[in-house]
Amino acid sequence: MEPIKIAVRKIVEQVMRSGDIDNRYADSSAMYAGASAHRRIQRSMGENYQKEVSLSLEAEIDGESVIVQGRADGVITLPDGGIVIDEIKTTSLPLERFRADEKAHLGQAKCYAHMYLRQAEEKHSRIGVQLTYCQMETGEIQRQSYSFTAEELEEFFAGLLEDYGVFIRFEREWKQTRDSSIKATPFPYPSYRKGQREMAVAVYRTIEHNKKLYVQAATGIGKTLSALFPSIKALGESLGEKIFYLTAKTVTRTAAEDAVRLMAEKGLRVKSVTLRAKDKICPFGAPGCNPDFCEYAEGHYDRVNGAILDILENNDLITPEITAEYSNKHRVCPHETALDVALWSDVIVGDYNHVFDPTVYLRRFFSENEGGGESGGYIFLIDEAHNLADRVRDMYTAKLSKSQFLKLKNEIKDKAKETAGLKRAAGEINKYLLEVRKALGAERRSAEKELDAEFLTLVNAFIAAAEDWLPGAGHSGHNLHEEVLTLYFEALMFAGLSEIYNGCFISITDVFGSEASRTLFCLDPSEIISRRLEKARAAVMFSATLTPLPYYREILGGDEEDFILGIPSPFDRERLFIAADYGVSTKYADRENSRLPIAEAVYAAVSRQKGNYMAFFPSYEYMAQVYETFTGRYGEINTIVQKTGMSEEERRDFLLRFDAENSETLLGFCVLGGIFSEGIDLVGGRLIGSIIVGVGMPKLSFRQDLIKDYFNEKNGRGFDFAYVFPGMNKVLQAAGRVIRAEEDSGTVLLIDSRFNTPKYRTLFPDHWSHIKMIKNADELEQLNPAHD
Numbered sequence: 198m199e200p201i202k203i204a205v206r207k208i209v210e211q212v213m214r215s216g217d218i219d220n221r222y223a224d225s226s227a228m229y230a231g232a233s234a235h236r237r238i239q240r241s242m243g244e245n246y247q248k249e250v251s252l253s254l255e256a257e258i259d260g261e262s263v264i265v266q267g268r269a270d271g272v273i274t275l276p277d278g279g280i281v282i283d284e285i286k287t288t289s290l291p292l293e294r295f296r297a298d299e300k301a302h303l304g305q306a307k308c309y310a311h312m313y314l315r316q317a318e319e320k321h322s323r324i325g326v327q328l329t330y331c332q333m334e335t336g337e338i339q340r341q342s343y344s345f346t347a348e349e350l351e352e353f354f355a356g357l358l359e360d361y362g363v364f365i366r367f368e369r370e371w372k373q374t375r376d377s378s379i380k381a382t383p384f385p386y387p388s389y390r391k392g393q394r395e396m397a398v399a400v401y402r403t404i405e406h407n408k409k410l411y412v413q414a415a416t417g418i419g420k421t422l423s424a425l426f427p428s429i430k431a432l433g434e435s436l437g438e439k440i441f442y443l444t445a446k447t448v449t450r451t452a453a454e455d456a457v458r459l460m461a462e463k464g465l466r467v468k469s470v471t472l473r474a475k476d477k478i479c480p481f482g483a484p485g486c487n488p489d490f491c492e493y494a495e496g497h498y499d500r501v502n503g504a505i506l507d508i509l510e511n512n513d514l515i516t517p518e519i520t521a522e523y524s525n526k527h528r529v530c531p532h533e534t535a536l537d538v539a540l541w542s543d544v545i546v547g548d549y550n551h552v553f554d555p556t557v558y559l560r561r562f563f564s565e566n567e568g569g570g571e572s573g574g575y576i577f578l579i580d581e582a583h584n585l586a587d588r589v590r591d592m593y594t595a596k597l598s599k600s601q602f603l604k605l606k607n608e609i610k611d612k613a614k615e616t617a618g619l620k621r622a623a624g625e626i627n628k629y630l631l632e633v634r635k636a637l638g639a640e641r642r643s644a645e646k647e648l649d650a651e652f653l654t655l656v657n658a659f660i661a662a663a664e665d666w667l668p669g670a671g672h673s674g675h676n677l678h679e680e681v682l683t684l685y686f687e688a689l690m691f692a693g694l695s696e697i698y699n700g701c702f703i704s705i706t707d708v709f710g711s712e713a714s715r716t717l718f719c720l721d722p723s724e725i726i727s728r729r730l731e732k733a734r735a736a737v738m739f740s741a742t743l744t745p746l747p748y749y750r751e752i753l754g755g756d757e758e759d760f761i762l763g764i765p766s767p768f769d770r771e772r773l774f775i776a777a778d779y780g781v782s783t784k785y786a787d788r789e790n791s792r793l794p795i796a797e798a799v800y801a802a803v804s805r806q807k808g809n810y811m812a813f814f815p816s817y818e819y820m821a822q823v824y825e826t827f828t829g830r831y832g833e834i835n836t837i838v839q840k841t842g843m844s845e846e847e848r849r850d851f852l853l854r855f856d857a858e859n860s861e862t863l864l865g866f867c868v869l870g871g872i873f874s875e876g877i878d879l880v881g882g883r884l885i886g887s888i889i890v891g892v893g894m895p896k897l898s899f900r901q902d903l904i905k906d907y908f909n910e911k912n913g914r915g916f917d918f919a920y921v922f923p924g925m926n927k928v929l930q931a932a933g934r935v936i937r938a939e940e941d942s943g944t945v946l947l948i949d950s951r952f953n954t955p956k957y958r959t960l961f962p963d964h965w966s967h968i969k970m971i972k973n974a975d976e977l978e979q980l981n982p983a984h985d
Contacts, residue, residue: 200255201365205267205308207540207561211502212360213301218494218530219487235285238331238338239271246283247272252312256354259362261369269309273327280317281325281342282310291664292332292339302328303343304357311350322347335661367509368541371468375543378466379433384426385459391767392418396739399762401427404436404576404735409759411582411750412739415766415964416933420739421452424578425544426460428737429467431576432543437734438574439562442546445584446876453546453580458514470515470539472547475532478517486530493530504529505537515542536561549585552577553729554592555693563732575733581876582738583926586752589722593702595691597656598714599630601684608677615666619681622662626655633706634713642707642899649704652715653695660688691717701725703903718900720907727754742929744960748922751912766964772942773935774805775965776980779953780972783891788819795948796827797974799864799888802946803834804978807862808885809855810944813869813931815891817841823890824866839867848872857882869893875930880937886944887935892951893927894920925960946977 239248253266271283284306288295306326314324326343345353389397396414400423403410414420424442431437442453450471457469476482481491488495504527512519515538517531524531539545540561551559562575579585602623609620629652637643663685667678694702694717701721707714719725730736743749746761781794803810814820820838828836837854840847851873854863867873870893895901901919909915928947935943951957953970961968971977 200262200264202264208361209304213304214498217488218497245274254312258358258365261365281327283327285329287331292330311354314347376433382463382465385463390418392764393423396423397427400737404431409755410737412762413743414764416741417767421456425456428576437576440544440576442578443549444580449580450546468542469544470542473517478531497529500527501529549588553589577733577736579738583740583742586722590719593719595694596716602627618662619666622659630713634708637708640709645704656688723754730754742926770964775945776969777947777952778971779950782950792823792826795823800831801974801977802888809863810886811865811867812888813867820866835863837865855883870927888946889931890948892949893924
């Protein structure tokens, strides 16, 4: 068996951390790693400085052969031949606050020093260690020097590995149990559904060949199990180390848990942990992760290792409820504990942001010195992947507005010296954006490919001023603290994106009335997604609506060498009645005249068979207009209307109205692309029909036009990429609410003249091949009615 590879950082952080959770003050270096500051310091060190020195050492922990690896920031050769290991730590926090973790920083450097001595050709009996701290905004550098004998480092390293041994022992014994169970676990059903085996084989081969796979698989084949089962089999054959099952919604995370539970009933043993947002799992409502606000934050790191082992030794399927139970038992933060448990788990179920978000991604897995690529053995399974491009675009877009800084400037009333810098920095940004507003005029906007360096300088000055003020004595209870902290985070995001700003972004200036804002807008998320996917051995992206597949492969970070797979619906197509009324135009200019024919078509559709239906509209305004017409003419039909900003309770009550036992027809008026057009599962008689008004096209807008222009330059298909393909996905999602199981049957009616054009007809899935094209509601009524 090959030795286990472990990063120095992982060992040190697991063993040497102690004390409280205290994240009152963000560290911008955590977001973008201070790479530029590292390089600047390294360049300044002269010719006797060797940077980024890779080190590794084979050792034994609790009888297990391991390779400890890492990378020293620098190795300095002194004039007398002596050696100094340089460990650089960059931060945007005051250095005295950041150096509170100096014990762990020194521990990491001592590991590198020991590893260097062991692998160096020339033997040294003593070696120096230097901790270099850099405050990035001010450029202040502090250094702390140490000297150790080879024997001292040998003893330290051995003790560190001995303390880490309890986790190695757990991992060794667990993997033996896990792998033997994986080999013995059969597919959990007597047979595969139609298309399910095809997808499972494609997933396995993708992992085997270290590739990416883009799968459109219609509802009903069991995509979750088709992705997880072969991936877990790959773990058992050492083709991967961890599976990340990433989703956009809670309901699909539950589906992943259910799939693991189903396999566990057949004998499978894997550790699966579901990660949940901090504010959703915090027992105190996430008021503040520090000892002043949270009793679990105080001393968390002194207790957390015991909690981790307790959870792992007693649970396989670790849901948020299990995590909460053990966090209460050990008085530790459930969010941080779940993240630590993930380090020792085989399957990690979570949101897209755990991999893709620049501010909250899981650094413990995806930092530069951790896993990824073939060596890391990570397998990404990305469910409902049609959502990913827009989610990443949002994650990598940042906006700052004039009114935010004017408000803060005006609220700082006192004349104290400690607030003067903050007030001045906020005022300078307000003043600058005021000049921008005057230059552009009222209610205008512009877009520039180049960054505004002057504005960015002002933003960085505000960040520095906020970081000077936030840690001040008593400021955590100051009436402006939350406002400053929020604006600080937004400024950090803006400055952070500026570091990776390239041709995939554009800088937008918006002026409306007295307001002016600057936005760094992500036009093309494909490059960002591609870089993240490089952290995995293999990635599988799947959805019922990845149409057209080549578009999604491109926008989701793939290339022509990556696999695509389309799996048709396993259901009898005759169980779906589908028609398109192409006699109505729903284009914006035609909407006033379309209200009556749409109402007639909707009535004709719901009159075919008693039951529950949803009608989806391009906007709330259009929905309200047609609703007024429909209820005025067809008052005998029971209706329910989606409202803006519905709470979870209101959403639940809305869906409960769709009862299979309803004695009369119910028609829900909903918004296309909204909360009820995807991600809901109303099986059987709970929903027997979807009426979709319009082609789902995003509203014509300045930003969508910027996307269009970008892709026109890139591939000549700007309008399709910005409007047609995203819109058609909404249509397919809404239509997919009807047939959810083999025994389901129902109706889908599309209403828009554009559905009869070649552009849209080529986007229809195969199981729509029997679609009926009609010109009006009368033709729909003349078709054979459905049977009760």
